[in-house]
Amino acid sequence: MADILKITDLHVSVEDKPILKGVDLTIRRGETHALMGPNGSGKSTLGLAIMGHPRYEVTSGQIMLDDVDLLELEADERAKAGLFMAFQRPTSIPGVKLADFLRHATTNIRRPERKEGEDLIPMREFRKELREKMDHLRMNADFARRYVNEGFSGGEMKRAEILQMAMLRPSFAVLDETDSGLDVDAVRLASESIAEIGGKDMGVLIITHHDKLLEHNRPDVTHVMLDGRIVETGGPELAVELHQNGYDRIRAKYGDESSALAAAATEEG
């Protein structure tokens, strides 16, 4: 298993527009980091760039997993190297059942040398494991027979993402607003599940605005992003402060005039 995810001076553009403007971040396996910041500051962009989404172009900087240069790898190869991302807005895959999707994904991660067309994890073994994990997440068994994310509620999608993480057992996970759209009980369950799955074995980057998800996943480090840069880094108390007081202090201290105006416009609208 990989031990260190190290991001150095990362610049990322989307459709030629610079979004990330020099991000440095190091996560060790076993650590939980919270990434907070106003909407549009670039949090999801960071996660997607780590995962290797083709639309997010790294224009300079480095992403290393131990001594492996992730920028040389495609998204599927990064997953095999031990990365996972739970998406803020997961896509649906009509026609592909969740169970089939997970069986393929799990086989590919556990047997990275497997060629297309070779055997999958035996059905019986897979079913048993899937059922246990679904029970644990209090997901109805019917769920596995539905098409991936097709017609899922916001909360169901987030649960499906956690289920995927539970099956794949990555060394590093980025969880992008895995609490959005969940009610209080569901957030508590998600929070507990993430802590159980992750434990001391996983490095986790939790992108969130809420402290509920952090309740069972107390961050060792909290980062605040504004306008494509990490402007402040602190301990768990920083996450609590931002949750309670919002980002006014951060904007006043680090924001330029345009982002202050944009923030004012959002708050009015």
Ligand SMILES: Nc1ncnc2c1ncn2[C@@H]1O[C@H](COP(=O)(O)OP(=O)(O)O)[C@@H](O)[C@H]1O
């Ligand atoms: N696929 C995309 N196409 C165009 N613009 C994008 C895309 N993804 C992100 N952006 C832009 O990048 C900026 C940061 O977005 P994002 O990373 O989603 O922020 P956050 O997750 O912090 O809310 C925003 O201005 C957003 O409009």
Ligand SMILES: [Mg+2]
């Ligand atoms: Mg986002």
